[in-house]
Amino acid sequence: MSRTLEKPDAEIPANDDGVGQLSQFLPYQLSVASNAVSALIAERYRNRFGLKIPEWRVMAVLGDLADNGAGDGLTQRALTDATVMDKVAVSRACKVLENRGLITRAPNASDGRSHIMVLTKEGRDIHKEVLPLALATEGEILAGFSASEQKRLRTMLEKLRHKVEDLA
């Protein structure tokens, strides 16, 4: 009954050495790496702040905006672009954040359909806490990589993404 949270310490699977085709298949490698990273990060956000990734993304964009003094807030439409999530995900994330009092919806003078999402004081405070955690985690993850490798990795991922979007 009281089985603890620790995973059954599975043996390292044989394919870890890159034996087999699948383990050298890029989409697979990408997916596995991405899932692992997402799981780690999702767990940390959830434990410490009760935030899920979509919510964190919205806050990250709005918080960054505030930090840069670059404006007041964004519509959900703008957030879907900035976060690469679909509008339903953004809608849900905003609803949660609003209920928690981390953002408010100000009326949009220039378009009656939409509202402007703005971080509240509390939202900005939380953001100030989450951001360092996020960056620290990123740092841990990238610990073994030199600055130039990191740069290369980011560049490659960007390139990949655009390439694929062209193909689709």
Place this chain on the structure above:
Amino acid sequence: MSRTLEKPDAEIPANDDGVGQLSQFLPYQLSVASNAVSALIAERYRNRFGLKIPEWRVMAVLGDLADNGAGDGLTQRALTDATVMDKVAVSRACKVLENRGLITRAPNASDGRSHIMVLTKEGRDIHKEVLPLALATEGEILAGFSASEQKRLRTMLEKLRHKVEDLA
């Protein structure tokens, strides 16, 4: 409050489509790239073979095994390791594949609880068709990368994955 400028906004990132530093956050970049690739590939498998990614992964592992004459088949347990999916996903994928006649379950002499999954003739035939499609797609995706860049990318993803697994 239009602009509470505290910093010279010389370095507002103005990324491709996002505002701010989220787009330079590695977990985000990884997730976006991975999602894009998965979506493309999932669509192709589905259109041409009616296979979903979990099913394809199982077939890929079994097909590779057959190609290498490295044995007859694997238990679901072994497949969960080889595919990095959980056992429920493997169970479901195997059920579908069995219903489609692409694999059979042979009894496992050495353990009465499990069976050995083996590709049928038809399964091997399909595999022979899917594999080239998979590799071709991978090729398209990686078109802009030199061989050494590709290698580096793969190595980095592997390294990332292991790093994260250590942290978790």
Place this chain on the structure above:
DNA sequence: AGCGTCTAGTTTCATTAGTAACCAGTTTGC
């Protein structure tokens, strides 16, 4: 003005993924 089209956002519904409970067979220790 009025009508058709388009877009922002929400809600509803179908899939999918993941967790927890469970069954059957195996291993361990007494």
Place this chain on the structure above:
DNA sequence: GCAAACTGGTTACTAATGAAACTAGACGCT
């Protein structure tokens, strides 16, 4: 030999994702 603990696999339940229908406001056209 047999009970307890464990493992492979399935089933049942629940949360997360995505597509499609829908509402309300905006835009364009005559």
